[in-house]
Amino acid sequence: ALTTGIVGLPNVGKSTLFNAITQAGAESANYPFCTIDPNVGIVEVPDERLDKLTEMVEPHKTVPTAFEFTDIAGIVEGASKGEGLGNKFLSHIRQVDAISHVVRCFNDDNITHVSGSVDPIRDIEVINLELILADMETVEKRLAKVGKMARQKDKEAMFELEILEKFRDAFENEKPARSVSLTEEQTKFAKGMHLLTMKPVLYAANVSEEEILDADSNPNVQRVREFAKEENSEVIVVCAKIESEIAELEGEEKQEFLDDLGIEESGLDQLIKAAYNLLGLETYFTAGKQEVRAWTIKHGTRAPQAAGVIHTDFERGFIRAEVVSYDDLTEAGSMSVAKEKGKVRLEGKDYVVQDGDVVHFRFNV
Ligand code: GDP
Numbered sequence: 001a002l003t004t005g006i007v008g009l010p011n012v013g014k015s016t017l018f019n020a021i022t023q024a025g026a027e028s029a030n031y032p033f034c035t036i037d038p039n040v041g042i043v044e045v046p047d048e049r050l051d052k053l054t055e056m057v058e059p060h061k062t063v064p065t066a067f068e069f070t071d072i073a074g075i076v077e078g079a080s081k082g083e084g085l086g087n088k089f090l091s092h093i094r095q096v097d098a099i100s101h102v103v104r105c106f107n108d109d110n111i112t113h114v115s116g117s118v119d120p121i122r123d124i125e126v127i128n129l130e131l132i133l134a135d136m137e138t139v140e141k142r143l144a145k146v147g148k149m150a151r152q153k154d155k156e157a158m159f160e161l162e163i164l165e166k167f168r169d170a171f172e173n174e175k176p177a178r179s180v181s182l183t184e185e186q187t188k189f190a191k192g193m194h195l196l197t198m199k200p201v202l203y204a205a206n207v208s209e210e211e212i213l214d215a216d217s218n219p220n221v222q223r224v225r226e227f228a229k230e231e232n233s234e235v236i237v238v239c240a241k242i243e244s245e246i247a248e249l250e251g252e253e254k255q256e257f258l259d260d261l262g263i264e265e266s267g268l269d270q271l272i273k274a275a276y277n278l279l280g281l282e283t284y285f286t287a288g289k290q291e292v293r294a295w296t297i298k299h300g301t302r303a304p305q306a307a308g309v310i311h312t313d314f315e316r317g318f319i320r321a322e323v324v325s326y327d328d329l330t331e332a333g334s335m336s337v338a339k340e341k342g343k344v345r346l347e348g349k350d351y352v353v354q355d356g357d358v359v360h361f362r363f364n365v
Pocket of ligand 1: 010011012016106239240
């Protein structure tokens, strides 16, 4: 399963946020495929569409979809040279598919900052630099090999050399691999290099309890937004402390607490949604009297593979899918009306399932 890693310097509120994630915790019985590991938190993906479908179908049970956050501890300056948990940290980052980077924007004199003052941009750059240095090592090793072959006019080597040189130039300017513009073909190749700075990133700006309603008056949040904009990354404002309190509540209690605070949507919920998008994940639904349920697929997944997320038998025996878009279904008000209106399509094995599709699979057992 795709996972996003939570990284951050010490004392930025990373553990507090990760605890909120594990506490908000998904019912693991519903997700037998998920990883069981203290460093992995399973989160349910909040989705208003699922609530709407539940109102409409009135099933016995509603199950949201879920995915994983991985807590990646131990980054300090010098990690690429093996400081702290250096190498371990880097190998953990290598295994995640996207990065949620927590930065400290809150001031609190009681909580020391590793570098002595609150400066989120410096913090971001400390971590980015460690990742860039690690990638530089990877690229230089490859350059030594490929360079020779390219000089002998080896076609494949020449193709790779061009990419490697682009990366090296970026790294020399302390820019991440994801900032390098590549052709489609080059991108495909570059993905196989598993560079750390190629992974998509979002920033979680951790603000204090007092600031959560007006976070943009915090100049540090502004600076993180500007920085992120330049690399096309998203920023989510959270207050880790409040999130850990919210995470203990459920349903109406949670809503009341949010209303009391004047918060429309919890920062953690926003973070979960943003991380889900960052991973390129999408949701389709099944909606029956027994169960209304959300399922996760990667963008671009065809119908049989989407069916395989429910059960491998569904993929193997796939015949066709009956599909109606969420919008058409809710506009019709019920599955039978949607059918009468001709909004329910029959799709075959080449159909690419779309985010929001409500699907009924037909299959042979
Ligand atoms: P980590 O080292 O990044 O995992 O940081 P922790 O989550 O352990 O947080 C370090 C300290 O900052 C703890 O004492 C937390 O209670 C405190 N802290 C974390 N988030 C917030 C926050 O949003 N507001 C305030 N005031 N303190 C926070």
